[in-house]
Amino acid sequence: xxxxxxxxxxxxxxxxxxxxxxxxxxxxxxxxxxxxxxxxxxxxxxxxxxxxxxxxxxxxxxxxxxxxxxxxxxxxxxxxxxxxxxxxxxxxxxxxxxxxxxxxxxxxxxxxxxxxxxxxxxxxxxxxxxxxxxxxxxxxxxxxxxxxxxxxxxxxxxxxxxxxxxxxxxxxxxxxxxxxxxxxxxxxxxxxxxxxxxxxxxxxxxxxxxxxxxxxxxxxxxxxxxxxxxxxxxxxxxxxxxxxxxxxxx
Amino acid sequence: xxxxxxxxxxxxxxxxxxxxxxxxxxxxxxxxxxxxxxxxxxxxxxxxxxxxxxxxxxxxxxxxxxxxxxxxxxxxxxxxxxxxxxxxxxxxxxxxxxxxxxxxxxxxxxxxxxxxxxxxxxxxxxxxxxxxxxxxxxxxxxxxxxxxxxxxxxxxxxxxxxxxxxxxxxxxxxxxxxxxxxxxxxxxxxxxxxxxxxxxxxxxxxxxxxxxxxxxxxxxxxxxxxxxxxxxxxxxxxxxxxxxxxxxxxxxxxxxxxxxxxxxxxxxxxxxxxxxxxxxxxxxxxxxxxxxxxxxxxxxxxxxxxxxxxxxxxxxxx
Numbered sequence: 001x002x003x004x005x006x007x008x009x010x011x012x013x014x015x016x017x018x019x020x021x022x023x024x025x026x027x028x029x030x031x032x033x034x035x036x037x038x039x040x041x042x043x044x045x046x047x048x049x050x051x052x053x054x055x056x057x058x059x060x061x062x063x064x065x066x067x068x069x070x071x072x073x074x075x076x077x078x079x080x081x082x083x084x085x086x087x088x089x090x091x092x093x094x095x096x097x098x099x100x101x102x103x104x105x106x107x108x109x110x111x112x113x114x115x116x117x118x119x120x121x122x123x124x125x126x127x128x129x130x131x132x133x134x135x136x137x138x139x140x141x142x143x144x145x146x147x148x149x150x151x152x153x154x155x156x157x158x159x160x161x162x163x164x165x166x167x168x169x170x171x172x173x174x175x176x177x178x179x180x181x182x183x184x185x186x187x188x189x190x191x192x193x194x195x196x197x198x199x200x201x202x203x204x205x206x207x208x209x210x211x212x213x214x215x216x217x218x219x220x221x222x223x224x225x226x227x228x229x230x231x232x233x234x235x236x237x238x239x240x241x242x243x244x245x246x247x248x249x250x
Numbered sequence: 251x252x253x254x255x256x257x258x259x260x261x262x263x264x265x266x267x268x269x270x271x272x273x274x275x276x277x278x279x280x281x282x283x284x285x286x287x288x289x290x291x292x293x294x295x296x297x298x299x300x301x302x303x304x305x306x307x308x309x310x311x312x313x314x315x316x317x318x319x320x321x322x323x324x325x326x327x328x329x330x331x332x333x334x335x336x337x338x339x340x341x342x343x344x345x346x347x348x349x350x351x352x353x354x355x356x357x358x359x360x361x362x363x364x365x366x367x368x369x370x371x372x373x374x375x376x377x378x379x380x381x382x383x384x385x386x387x388x389x390x391x392x393x394x395x396x397x398x399x400x401x402x403x404x405x406x407x408x409x410x411x412x413x414x415x416x417x418x419x420x421x422x423x424x425x426x427x428x429x430x431x432x433x434x435x436x437x438x439x440x441x442x443x444x445x446x447x448x449x450x451x452x453x454x455x456x457x458x459x460x461x462x463x464x465x466x467x468x469x470x471x472x473x474x475x476x477x478x479x480x481x482x483x484x485x486x487x488x489x490x491x492x493x494x495x496x497x498x499x500x501x502x503x504x505x506x507x508x509x510x511x512x513x514x515x516x517x518x519x520x521x522x523x524x525x526x527x528x529x530x531x532x533x534x535x536x537x538x539x540x541x542x543x544x545x546x547x548x549x550x551x552x553x554x555x556x557x558x559x560x561x562x563x564x565x566x567x568x
Contacts, residue, residue, distance in 0.1 A: 028306035033329055037329045043322055044319060047319050067315055248313075249424060250317055250424060
């Protein structure tokens, strides 16, 4: 099996998996029916993407492991998502800030992944990019609404951006698998996306009257499986059924 | 308007309903018709929204990605149903915020079934199979009800509900064809959801206060007892396919009636739950009211932002 390709796919899909799981926590508890529907819909899209990626990863592994085995039967240290997506739904401003900071990256990433020489990945990216452009429109609109809404919403959005900013740099860190896949023309060189990302995000924040944080220290580790304490609880729910009732069909 | 004029309008109104014509929002309607419809449609909308909670509770724990996606889509459909039904209700001159207020203060009711807890994954099957099954029996006749916006909303709702019901049955089937542990989970869910599902079809005819008037307005086409019998007759053979036992020792095919006889429903339990003392009434309300209160600053921000943008536009126009 091509280990680098396998790990590369997991690195992409785990972000959607964990973010989808976080958004799924909110279903039925949103601030309005419309936002509830939108967040559920984004979660639904992300899990749909996860299924495409993991089905492909299962094929590459070639040992009969299923999408669910990959999604639900790994240990904490084997999940490769960035720290940003596992951050909690502290309030709706955090949910939106997390979504926007990820969507802006995700959209640019998928735009490049469409050019992959791996035809399956490029086909998946081609489908996902349409969904994610909607996610990004939703989250950037809400960043502006909350940032430039009331004094209270402005403060909450500023706090969320201040807290989550520290997780943005990791989006552009390359793993060994990333580097190997770039070399083969399969992967996206994410280091090339960084400048445009910060430029675009800053423009949206400016329009939202939110100050761009000026910090020197960033958090990292997710891509190497060194997560925040939140991940264990996310996995406890995600894996519960597969762990409590092993080897069954659902 | 004189009393005579009102009488004549009422006569014409009743004749229109007799002829199966739809009543539209701008048409004249008796005040009681308007109020009854607000009550029933909003109760239905609230049921969709509260109904998201027991199933939403399992989204993060769904056993497979396929099931998780289907469950998310289902709960999202319920939110969508809530949205059309609130909109249909708004055509009768009441705002969504007023309706929420009625729900949150306990003035408006929602389907009592959602005051039972969803404890295991099999409950996702049982809710789809039984609860959506009973809901469809209640709702299909409403696709032809007299009030246009409600009838049109119900056509869409019913299509999606029947899909949900099949999905629920399919969850049960998978469990029943699985390991003994899975089948036991399915039987346990049936045991807990069976009687509340029968209660969902409402009190017996002699205790039902709204039936007669609602039949006239085609808000109801069959009585509660008729609907309940239809549900039982339809569901028992499905339980046989699953190889599950309906938890009713008095359940027996009646050759003469060509229907199932069934045991006594615990109406004390029904009224206890309706009156707010079921296992989850307080939790459900806490969740709804909590989401609404936590969301207030978000809704305020959206309004303030829209006002700012509108003012900017007007300024540009000048």
